[in-house]
Amino acid sequence: MAKRITAVALAFIYSLIYAIVGPMIKSQNLSFSRAYIVPFIVCFVLGTIVNLLFFSVIPQNKAAILNSRIFAPVKRLESKLSDLLDKLGNRKLLLIVWALIFVAWVPVFLIVYPGVLSYDTISQTESAMTQIINNHHPVLHTWLIRVFMRMGEKAFGGYEYGIGLFSLLQMILLSYALARLVVLLRKKKVPSLLVVTVAVASALWFENACLSVTMTKDILHSAFLVLFVCHYVEIVTAPSEYISKKLNLVTLPIVSFLMCAFRNNGIHIFIFCFAVLLVLRIKKIRSIKKYLVLIPVILLPIVVFKVYSGPVFTAMGIEQGQVREALCIPIQQLQRVAVFRADELTAEQTERMDYYIDNLNWREWAPGREYDPFFADPAKSGFYSNRYKEDSIAFWKFYLRTGKQFSKDYVVAFLSNTLGYWYPGYYDYSHVMYDNYPAEQFIVPLERKSILHSEGLEKLYRSMCLSDTWRNAYVVRLFFVPGFLIWILIYSVIISWRDKKFFTRELPLFIPLVAQYGIMLLSPMSSFRYSWPLALMLPIVLIAIIGNKEKNLVEENEAESK
Helix, strand or coil, rough: HHHHHHHHHHHHHHHHHHHHHHHHHHHHCCCCHHHHHHHHHHHHHHHHHHHHHHHHHHHHCHHHCCCCCCCCHHHHHHHHHHHHHHHHHHHHHHHHHHHHHHHHHHHHHHHHCCCCCCCCCHHHHHHCCCCCCCCCCCCHHHHHHHHHHHHHHHHHHHHHHHHHHHHHHHHHHHHHHHHHHHHHHCCCCCCHHHHHHEHHHHHHHHHHHHHHHCHHHHHHHHHHHHHHHHHHHHHHCCCCHHHHCCHHHHHHHHHCCCCCCCCCCCCHHHHHHHHHHHHHHHHHHHHHHHHHHHHHHHHHHHHHHHHHHHHHHHHHHEEEEEEEEHHHHHHHHHHHHHHHHHHHHCHHHHHHHHECCCCCCCCCCCCCCCCCCCCHHHCCECCCCHHHHHHHHHHHHHHHHHHHHHHHHHHHHHHHHHHHHCCCCCCCCCCCCCCCCCCCHHHCCCCCCCCCCCCHHHHHHHHHHHHHHHCCCCCCHHCCCHHHHHHCCCCCCHHHCCCCHHCCHHHHHHHHHHHHHHHCCCCCCCCCHHHHHHHHHHHHHHHHHCCCCCCCHHHHHHHHCC
């Protein structure tokens, strides 16, 4: 009965969001229309049927389905693939998948050589070629760009050659991380057919190929994030086995530090994962003393990162990034109130608004406040971070008082800015950059010097990256729109929820995904670029749903019985 109630409730919530709330927020028309009723009913009926199949019918008839004649060819294929992977072994499987993914990405590299120079590359290459003065773009990433650009200019006579080598480095590390994840699925007894599917999808999913050669901080951060998650899953599922391999105790701090250093919010993911794991597993940790060896290993990257981003930055004259980067949602909420509720604000409130966010009245073009409901940068760029730092408590008091008065506007501002992360029908920022910025906009002219000239492939990749055709197709949209990821995550959590052991066995495996989703909600817009790391990590839900965890957790069960 509980599963049936869950199926109906989840179908209702999804239908409400997909057929009513999402379209209202997208259109910024918050009045209810009768036109929403029929789509809601259709979505609710279909959703209920699908949910009942997933949560009730299929689990109750699992044995009959697996033993049916229809499923027989799948079972035979699974058996053959399993035998093949057993013969290969994990090391050979890693090398084969690594090579498969890397080779599959090579055509993109040859076409866009030396890489895709979009997003933040104009300002970052300027810092790389002059002076690194702040951590707005991660210092380590900017420094690497400097090293490779100068190496390309000195060794080969052009900065583009260095960028090309940097793209190759990204491809190597990211393809290795994804191959490592595939091997992890195999080790955790995920069916071989799904393991192979993940490997092939990692190689052929065009976003991976295009982003692997894009010079932005997200790429190396994502590579080390996937590697970190592999370590984390091993710790969650087989802690004693993990501790027994001394190499793990060395590589975990290195991988974790690099994950944090290549993107400023990496440290929050790291701390959140192990803090929640500590809470969920505190009884087991206290009863099994050998787990204590992990404590210094986990604390080490935190200490090193704090030293790196503190005293080291100070000694090098590098400032931290502006605090406004972490305040996208509060800034958007205040800006919405300032724009749409100006007539209701007191003189004191208006003065405080102008004190924290520039009213932009001085501009000759488009004077006045800018507010884009789906993109925080216009408002964020006018935020005075220094005034926030002077008295952050005063800011939060003003923010909370304003929110109490204009709570509806705060809710709408939050839903608007995060629309693409929960509404599957919104994909305005789900495109992947393909074209470079004009060469003359860089501090040193940087041009695309394609090695492979294929009109067909270039048209395909450009269409995949920029065309809405794929995003309009309901099934295909799953691979393009960030809003589907959270629903896949929610369904995975519910399906994996089997018994009272869920909170100590399955739930910890979802923590990195939850942490990444939380980071996404605080981002300046619901861009695929920000949700991409979550998509890369998503295969670990297979371990929670169908992986063989019981064998890996024997030691915890023994400890509980004492």
